[in-house]
Structures are given as structure tokens and as C-alpha cells.
Amino acid sequence: MKINRIYTSDCLDFLKAIDRKSIDLAIIDPPYNMSKASWDTFSNQQSFLDFTYRWIDALLPTLKDTASIYIFNTPFNSAYILQYLVEKGMVFQNWITWDKRDGFNASKYRYTHGQETILFFTKSKEYAxxxxxxxxxxxxxxxxxxxxxxxxxxxxxxxxxxxxxxxxGEVWHIASERHRQKINGKIQKMPHLTPKPKEMIERMILASSNKGDLVLDCFVGSGTTAVCAKALGRNYICSDNNPDYVELAIKNIEGVPNNG
Ligand SMILES: C[S@@+](CC[C@H](N)C(=O)[O-])C[C@H]1O[C@@H](n2cnc3c(N)ncnc32)[C@H](O)[C@@H]1O
Known part of the structure; x- marks a missing residue:
């Protein structure tokens, strides 16, 4: 497969086509099973976990022995993902709490959700x-x-x-795009439902890769990982199964200077 491309592909087909041990850094922002969109809806928690474990199994062989991975999800789902990664022999580094400066699912019966988790693991103890x-x-x-x-x-x-x-530190206070885009407190419709802030993805790329390294994202959405990788002089190889999002991601990457 060619690098510095964004493919329209199901994550499993894409990951199976990637060369073994070729990836330096994987930034993975997958479905969360929150039913926020058709792509985020599963019949039950077990089918969500089965899907999650399948893409993890397909992802791990693509990583170099010195690779790092960051995986987004809810704190609840991240507990399962953490255990699965540990069972697979991955090395735990940090449980990063993303304080989104924004609340959702306001409830009078429990605390408002305002955080997501980013698991930071490495393939071995030798990593950038x-x-x-x-x-x-x-x-x-x-x-x-x-x-x-x-x-x-x-x-x-x-x-x-x-x-x-x-x-x-491992608590990141970064406003979500949804929060930044609000006008007078009103949520605005965005071209992608859940774009991640560039600042956050840039931090992962700067910390866990070097110029010329290869960064993978198999749920690239609006293209944030590819945009940040290109701007920071890293190579990227990305996919999403929604052709409209791939078109958006390719548009977002156009004109980004390659600081390699
Ligand atoms: C949480 S969003 C990623 C957002 C992205 N990080 C950004 O900054 O725009 C998850 C993405 O996964 C894609 N997706 C869901 N299921 C998929 C699958 N089976 N294969 C490939 N992509 C999938 C969705 O289309 C969606 O764009």
C-alpha cells in the first residue's frame, strides 16, 4: 500500500493489507458504542467488544517492535481495552484522561460525563x-x-x-471541537460528528514519533491524524469506511505544508 494516502476501507480489510511491523505510531479513535451515529451503534456491548478486539488483533501485527499506540474511548470501555492489550503482551504506559471542558448526557442521577480516556501503550519497553x-x-x-x-x-x-x-501530565485539559464551535452556548453542526482537537493529536505525534516515521489511523474521520502528521513531517497511512469522511479528510489535508 502507498503511504501518505487516505483509503476508503473497512478497518479490518485496511489493517490486513498493511505491511507487518511497518508502523511507528497508531492513533486510534474508534467507535465508542454510544449510538451517536450509525457507525457508533452496536446491537449490544458484547458485539461492540467483539468488533473492538477484532481490530486490535488486526492492528498489533502492523506495529514495529518500537511502536506506540494511543486508543480513545469512554473510561468504561477503556477498562476492557486495557485488559485486552495487557493480555496481548502490550506494555502499559499511561491512562490519559481527556477533560473535554464540555459535558454531555446531563443527568440528575449521576455526575455529568465530561471526560474521555486515551490509553497509551507501547509494543515493548523500547520506544520514542x-x-x-x-x-x-x-x-x-x-x-x-x-x-x-x-x-x-x-x-x-x-x-x-x-x-x-x-x-x-496524564490529564489533558483541552476543549472539544464541539465545545469550541459553540456560538452563544449553542452546539453547531460540524462536517464530522466527532473531530478530535488538532492540539491533542499533535501532542501524541510529537511525543511518540520522529520526523519521517509512519503514523497509522484506521478510523480517520475528518482526517485530523493525517493533517497533523503531514504538518509535523511524519508520513501517514489512514482509512475510514465512510467515503464522505474520506473526501472531507482529503480536502482537509490539501494545502497543509509538509514540514518534513
Ligand atoms: C470517532 S470517529 C473518528 C474521528 C477522527 N478522529 C477525527 O478527528 O475526525 C470514528 C470514525 O470511524 C469510522 N468507522 C466506523 N466503523 C468503521 C469501520 N468498521 N471501518 C472503518 N472506519 C469505521 C467512522 O466513519 C468515523 O469517521
Missing amino acids: FNADDIRIPYESTDRIAAATKKGILKNGKRWFPNPNGRMC
Whole structure:
């Protein structure tokens, strides 16, 4: 298969056609079984899990021994996915909580849902992680401003803040696209139901791959993974089974400069 292409394909057919051990990073934003669209609707939880385990089984052989994967889902489904990946011998790195700055399914009988989970696993203990490329701003700005001048005494040594910010934690406070697009609090119709914020996908690509690496996404939707990979000088190979979304993704990638 050619790289730097977005294919119209069912995820299983696509993954079976990918060369074994060719992928450096997989960013997977699959159905969640929340019945938000026909593609997100399953007859029951077991059929959803069977589908999920099938694409995981097809995905794992495509990964290099040094590869990383990020998998989105609800916290509930992620508990099952985590266990399955551990059984398959994958190495757990982080349970990332995405605080979407947005609530949905408001209920008076339990807390409003406002988070999603991103499981970060690697194929082995040898993998890329560019922690310095994803530093985030310090929160205590006054203390940091003072420390920048004089340093802070820690264990007998003077500590100075890193000018690029602090190390990124595993709780990500990033507004969802749905939330960003609201006008006066009203949800707007978007060309794709669930586009992921570029900022979040960029963070995964910067941390877990290097320029020239190959990034895979078999549920690419509006093309966010491909757009970010191209902009960051990585190669990509992506698919979605909805031809309208593939057309949208190809349109979104046009004109993105390749910073390779
Ligand atoms: C959560 S969305 C991905 C959104 C994407 N991350 C973005 O930023 O736009 C999941 C996507 O999976 C696709 N999909 C669902 N079932 C599929 C299957 N069996 N094979 C391939 N794609 C599928 C849907 O068309 C949808 O675009």
C-alpha cells in the first residue's frame, strides 16, 4: 500500500493489507458504542467488544517492535481495552484522561460525563518519547516568574524553571471541537460528528514519533491524524469506511505544508 494516502476501507480489510511491523505510531479513535451515529451503534456491548478486539488483533501485527499506540474511548470501555492489550503482551504506559471542558448526557442521577480516556501503550519497553517537545505552560505564573530570576532552593540545589514549560501530565485539559464551535452556548453542526482537537493529536505525534516515521489511523474521520502528521513531517497511512469522511479528510489535508 502507498503511504501518505487516505483509503476508503473497512478497518479490518485496511489493517490486513498493511505491511507487518511497518508502523511507528497508531492513533486510534474508534467507535465508542454510544449510538451517536450509525457507525457508533452496536446491537449490544458484547458485539461492540467483539468488533473492538477484532481490530486490535488486526492492528498489533502492523506495529514495529518500537511502536506506540494511543486508543480513545469512554473510561468504561477503556477498562476492557486495557485488559485486552495487557493480555496481548502490550506494555502499559499511561491512562490519559481527556477533560473535554464540555459535558454531555446531563443527568440528575449521576455526575455529568465530561471526560474521555486515551490509553497509551507501547509494543515493548523500547520506544520514542520526546518529553521536551510537549512541555506545557507552568500554572503558578507568579512563583515561576520569581524562580526564573533567582531559582528555588530544592535539596540544596537551585532549581530554575524550564523556559519551555513543565512536563506534560496524564490529564489533558483541552476543549472539544464541539465545545469550541459553540456560538452563544449553542452546539453547531460540524462536517464530522466527532473531530478530535488538532492540539491533542499533535501532542501524541510529537511525543511518540520522529520526523519521517509512519503514523497509522484506521478510523480517520475528518482526517485530523493525517493533517497533523503531514504538518509535523511524519508520513501517514489512514482509512475510514465512510467515503464522505474520506473526501472531507482529503480536502482537509490539501494545502497543509509538509514540514518534513
Ligand atoms: C470517532 S470517529 C473518528 C474521528 C477522527 N478522529 C477525527 O478527528 O475526525 C470514528 C470514525 O470511524 C469510522 N468507522 C466506523 N466503523 C468503521 C469501520 N468498521 N471501518 C472503518 N472506519 C469505521 C467512522 O466513519 C468515523 O469517521
